[in-house]
Amino acid sequence: MVSACGCPDEQHSVAVEVMETQQAYPTKSLDDGSEGLDGVPCATKSTLTKELRLEKLQQLEVDAEIVRGVPLQMTLRKFGKMWRVSPLKMTEEARNNLYKKSVHIDSFDVFLSHTWHTKGRWKVLSLLLQSGLRLALLAWAACVAVMFVLSSNCLLPLPFEYISRFGDGTKLSCGPWCLLGSFIGHGAGLMLAPYAPTFCSQAPMCFLDVASINQTDKELMERGVYGIGGFLSKSKEMRVLWSTPYFTRLWCVFEVAAFRTAKPAGRLAFRPLFVEVGSFMCAACAYFSCFLFMFSIPLGSVVAPLACYAIALVPVYVLIHQLRQNTAVKYQLLHDLKRFDLAAVQSHSDFDRMFVFTAIQAWYGSIEAFTQFVQGPLREELLESGQTTIPLKYILLPLGVMVSLSLDWVVALRCAHVPVDWLLVELLTSCFSFSICWFFVSFKVAVYLCDRCARPVFPGRLDNLQTFALFALFVMMILGGSIGYQSLTGLWAALGVAITAFVLATLVWLKVY
Numbered sequence: 001m002v003s004a005c006g007c008p009d010e011q012h013s014v015a016v017e018v019m020e021t022q023q024a025y026p027t028k029s030l031d032d033g034s035e036g037l038d039g040v041p042c043a044t045k046s047t048l049t050k051e052l053r054l055e056k057l058q059q060l061e062v063d064a065e066i067v068r069g070v071p072l073q074m075t076l077r078k079f080g081k082m083w084r085v086s087p088l089k090m091t092e093e094a095r096n097n098l099y100k101k102s103v104h105i106d107s108f109d110v111f112l113s114h115t116w117h118t119k120g121r122w123k124v125l126s127l128l129l130q131s132g133l134r135l136a137l138l139a140w141a142a143c144v145a146v147m148f149v150l151s152s153n154c155l156l157p158l159p160f161e162y163i164s165r166f167g168d169g170t171k172l173s174c175g176p177w178c179l180l181g182s183f184i185g186h187g188a189g190l191m192l193a194p195y196a197p198t199f200c201s202q203a204p205m206c207f208l209d210v211a212s213i214n215q216t217d218k219e220l221m222e223r224g225v226y227g228i229g230g231f232l233s234k235s236k237e238m239r240v241l242w243s244t245p246y247f248t249r250l251w252c253v254f255e256v257a258a259f260r261t262a263k264p265a266g267r268l269a270f271r272p273l274f275v276e277v278g279s280f281m282c283a284a285c286a287y288f289s290c291f292l293f294m295f296s297i298p299l300g301s302v303v304a305p306l307a308c309y310a311i312a313l314v315p316v317y318v319l320i321h322q323l324r325q326n327t328a329v330k331y332q333l334l335h336d337l338k339r340f341d342l343a344a345v346q347s348h349s350d351f352d353r354m355f356v357f358t359a360i361q362a363w364y365g366s367i368e369a370f371t372q373f374v375q376g377p378l379r380e381e382l383l384e385s386g387q388t389t390i391p392l393k394y395i396l397l398p399l400g401v402m403v404s405l406s407l408d409w410v411v412a413l414r415c416a417h418v419p420v421d422w423l424l425v426e427l428l429t430s431c432f433s434f435s436i437c438w439f440f441v442s443f444k445v446a447v448y449l450c451d452r453c454a455r456p457v458f459p460g461r462l463d464n465l466q467t468f469a470l471f472a473l474f475v476m477m478i479l480g481g482s483i484g485y486q487s488l489t490g491l492w493a494a495l496g497v498a499i500t501a502f503v504l505a506t507l508v509w510l511k512v513y
Contacts, residue, residue: 050226050355059359060262062230066223068102068212069205072110072131076194080124086116087210095215102211109204111235113255118243118273126241126276132193133393137400139189140182144404147181152414160297164413165486166422174412176294182404183287186397207231226355228255233262242272244333247340247374250347254356256378257370261363270382272333278326279394282443285319286398290405309482313475320450320474321467327454330388337382340374342367390447392509395440402435421491428494429485437501438481441508446474 053059075082087095114123150156158173212231213224228251232238238259246252259268293312342360347353357367364370382388410426449470456463488494 048223048227050222050351053226054351054355054358057359057362059226059229059355060233060258061227062233063223063227066214066220066227067105067107067231067234068099069105069108070102070208070211071203072112072127072206073194073196073198073203074101075112075206075208075211076124076127076131080120080128082208082210083120083124083127085120087215090215092216095210098211099214099216105205106234108207108231108235109237110206111232111238111255111259112206112208112241113238113252114241115243115245115249115252117245117249118241122243122273122277123241125280126271126273128190128193129276129279129394130271132190133397135193135196136186136189137396139192140185140400140404143181143185143188144178144400144407145181147177148407148411151175151177151408151411154415158412158415160294162297162412164416166413166418166425166489170416172412172416174294174297174408176291176408178404178407178411179287179290179294179401182401186283186400207235229258229262229359232259235259235263235266237267237269238263239269239271242270242333244329244336247336248344248346250345250352250356253342253345253374254359256374257356257360257363260373268381270385270387272330272388274326274329274333275387275390276394278323279390279397281319281322281326282390282394283397283401285315286401288315289313290401294405294408309479313478316474317467317471320446320471321464323447323450324454324467324470327451330451331454334379334383334388337379338375340371342371342374389451395443398443399436399439402439403431406430406435422489425489425491425494428491428498429488433494433498433501434481434485437498437505438485439478440505441501442474442477442481444508445477446470449473 048058048061048063053061082098085094090098147156151158156175156177158175160174160176161171162174164170164172209224214220232255238255240246240256256268259266289312292315293309296311342357347356360370361367364373406426409430410423413423413426453466453470457466485497488497
């Protein structure tokens with residue numbers, strides 16, 4: 001069987017050292033182009049055997065008869081079931097049903113390259129964010145807008161009370177409705193993305209080995225496995241779902257080498273899984289903290305105003321520790337690239353090793369030349385692409401959470417029928433200056449420090465102190481910003497702070513991106 005994305009792995013783990021494992025599968029006739037027992041059309045027998053490909057260096061030759069793709073959206077349906085279950089753990093019927101989902105096409109929009117040695121849930125999360133972010137943001141805006149209109153017109157209950165900074169400590173009623181709308185919008189947008197229709201263009205057709213290569217017919221499987229180079233030749237983009245084991249797999253390395261040879265100007269997009277994992281953790285932590293803050297408001301009114309912040313910021317400690325560990329994975333991946341050694345990649349088939357090494361020697365001149373290519377130009381290309389940091393588009397997720405919480409304070413003021421100046425001050429300070437600009441600056445500082453301090457100075461339990469130091473700095477920035485905007489009640493002062501915060505956030509954005 002093939003490892004994901006055309007990265008065949010060892011025969012016993014995900015078996016695409018196919019020849020030994022194929023014997024477990026029934027052989028169907030390939031001579032007459034008729035249908036097999038399962039109803040899947042059988043291809044005619046190909047003369048382009050793996051031995052002929054090796055002998056005549058035809059690793060990039062296209063076997064057009066078996067070029068089959070599946071819509072990228074379809075692979076993410078049912079919570080990414082295609083990705084979460086290894087082919088080795090599927091029944092023959094299940095593998096055959098996956099193959100039926102693919103259709104014959106002329107070329108691939110995306111060739112998804114990955115290894116089954118990485119858990120499928122991280123790949124599902126990565127692809128969901130990559131493909132569903134736009135819908136998630138649109139759904140967020142729609143849901144927050146609906147909740148804002150309903151709650152500001154007093155159509156929803158406002159169960160909590162807090163002391164306003166305006167007037168003489170007026171008590172106002174508030175509710176979590178915009179924050180709840182934000183949560184529903186983000187969640188529904190991501191969950192519905194695999195099922196959403198595409199209005200402006202067709203859904204991208206991708207190569208996914210478990211669906212594009214027949215997993216139940218040994219001859220079709222062999223043609224698919226050793227025809228991966230041909231599939232890459234018909235691909236507009238190769239998207240690498242990069243994880244730690246990736247460059248230790250023989251066939252994954254072959255895919256990178258083959259795509260760069262077949263498509264020198266083609267788009268080779270590295271998508272490190274830790275980027276989307278880190279982005280998701282940030283959004284989840286933002287929700288956890290904001291809901292804690294909202295529901296601890298009664299306690300803050302009784303004990304102390306800062307009690308809400310103390311409770312809400314507890315999850316941030318966990319987030320910072322996880323971000324440090326996540327960043328450590330990045331450095332490990334870059335370190336592995338710098339010390340890449342083709343001779344050390346894993347394979348359990350001598351023929352596969354000869355098949356791949358012969359092709360790479362023909363394409364790059366020597367094994368050493370390809371090794372230097374991976375260690376040098378390929379690594380530098382990845383670093384220059386900026387794909388190893390959390391991009392601005394993903395930062396919009398936690399920013400949206402913060403904005404939705406601040407809109408709940410605006411709702412509280414509207415329902416209290418306060419002067420318009422108070423509403424403008426709240427929008428300028430809470431919504432814009434703090435929730436967008438200052439939070440963005442604080443977030444980038446925290447991510448930068450997590451990156452610089454990813455490796456523990458003192459291993460073991462003392463490493464928690466290192467995390468706590470970063471946590472304390474982030475807390476001081478957030479509390480300082482919050483106390484600062486809470487002290488502003490004048491419109492002109494609020495406008496000045498908004499301009500200053502915007503300039504600062506812009507400078508940070510220009511410096512980083």
